Amino acid sequence: MKNKLKKLLRFGFALLTISLLLTNCEKETKEEIQAESQESTLILKHYSKQDIEKNPKLVSRLNKFNDKLTKYKSENVSARTVYNSEYDFTINTNLATYIENGDYHSYTFPLVQDDDEKMTNVMFELNDQGEYDAFLVKYDYTANEFNTLDLTSLSLVTSMEPIDLDFNSLSARRNVAYICVFTYDSHCCDNWVPGYGCGELTGAAYYNYGCDWSLTAQYCETVYYQEEDSTTYNNNTATVTIGGTTYGGSSGGSHTSPMPSPFNAEELMKINVVKSELELNHPERVWIDEWVNGQYAFQLYDFGATNMWSVEAKAFGKSAFRDMMLNKKVDLEESFASPFNLDLELVRPTILNPEPEKVKFMCIYNKLIKSPKFKKLFIDTFGESENLHVKFKLVDNIPPVPPSTTSPNGITKTRLSVNPTTGEITGYDAVIEINKGNMGVSSISLAKTILHESIHAYLTVKQYGCNQGTPLDGFDDVELSELLNMYFSTACPAQSDHEFMFDYLLPTMSEILADIKDDLVPLSHQQEAEGNYTFIDESNPTGPEIPWDWNKFYKYLSMNGLQNSNAFINNVLNSPSKLSNFNSYGSLGVNGFSKECND
């Protein structure tokens, strides 16, 4: 106990000495900094991942260290051994501060940590053998303090713990640390505008301003952690330069630069929640920890929180996360709400280019995806699948497909690959093209076109993927697949889907159109149609005409696009009364109702 008190007193005295030294020398230090800065050969650079990767030796060490760190952490967890929080950190390897001073150079990496935590960096510096030594550099201030307080308000006592990169003797090496006093030297970039805080620590965080602090270890003490509560000071055993004199064989003082964590507390919380909820593995965690990928974590967090982290939301989030890792653009809300693992990039208006066709498309599309039936039918098919992708595209014109002489409203181009052994679809890409030249129709008619093309995309999956995709009401998957194959082999080329749609999907399409009718057809237009138009009574064609019937409207509108199928020809084209009603309902449905769509 006595020994412990003695040691504590010695430590306290050392800190007091350092503090007094710093307090007394404040003005002189600044002057010296300016003088030193003019003569200094020290070079400080901000390195991106690309720059860092130019140093293969460092990258190798870094990767090795990260791998070992992960293994170490996972072994600890799996073996239920004592959890060592000392090594529960993640290095942000995407950015570093590079400091060069003659033959010496170091790389300082930030850790992923909270703004309110004491700042810790990992520094790699080149040793005499041309290898990299690594140190955990622990500052006595938080990132918040570093970003807001000035030099005199901060405790500049900093510890440097050597890290055994090979983890061969982790416990032994962890017992040594250097308590150092660094000289803070402001270092400005070449295009720095003078008079903007240069030379003051306040706001000198590397990503905020043009100046950085380069820290040079001027005075260090080695601390041995022989026991948990016992420390011993031992001068001159550290490989650092003190007062210009090199001790322990070091070629010079260590140079580093404080690098705050790129994420604040809230952001860090979001990242951690995403890691946990989506059960990310290590490579995924490393990826999401990268500063540039933080935005994805925040999007995923907001998405998950909005959807209460439901099982469905998690599965979708995980799928979206993998797309993000592959640099695919994902709109979480729209993709989740829509049936597709889809790409709306080509149909989304921008502020700079609010193309009317895109505005109209997106407005109608957003109404369509509100239909529960539409969601139910498709969401499991495309929304949760990694292999099934649908992209929408607006094109200036789609040339007629012979023998037709008119441009189609839309066309669905599919490309798929199937595992011949399992029969599973291993890759499916559908591009749904909507003809801008034919978009001057009513909103509900355009919605029908989008629905029609979406069904094409869905049916291809059901035909080839058998048990992939949402089951269709009334069919089991095998039965549906066989049925579709039968249609494919017997129907006119390009009409097999249409034959199937006519025979089986008109009720489904009608239900979806009914869901969105009130969103796309103004009430006054509905009343106009209901009150002023009559139609042939198909059960009594020569009798009096009968009023508007919305169910018939949905059915006949859904038939638009199916007119070349045998089913249509036999059932409608060859029945004058049905053909007349088809034309009449179609005339109002396509051209009569409003072309406007309001969000």
Place this chain on the structure above:
Amino acid sequence: MKYLPLIFILFSINIYSQDLEKIKQNEVLFILHNGINGNYQSKRVWQKHKDKRASIFYNFFFKEENYYSLQHEKVTFTYTHYFDFDEQYKDNPVPYFKVNQSFFKKNKDIIVTGKFMQKIGYVESVRLINNAKTIFLIDKTEIQDKKIFIKEVRYSYIAEE
């Protein structure tokens, strides 16, 4: 005498080409419909039961058979008082105006008749229609007191999907 058929064919081609080219140069297409059913034409009036304003479907049938249905190909033009309900609520009716009968004489080489469409065929007719930005139709049964009523119509077709 033996060259008479050849002379007739050359003469026909000449007349047909000239008319077609002139029509193609116009963004406005004038269509003449008999206004009655028969002779590869039909007209269907869809009467609104309250205000009695009618929508009218004007059909032209071709002798060619449809690739899919084995029925005759047809083109349909639709006349409505308003293009749509939006225009109806703005009270912006479809152009409908009358001209003197001399209009026929002055423009006879650019007025497309059912006979002319039969001559050039379905595909060329559709191409001609698609090329036009505005289509006016003259219904022969609406000619009164040497006045011709011209109304804007819309080419109605069901696009493929």
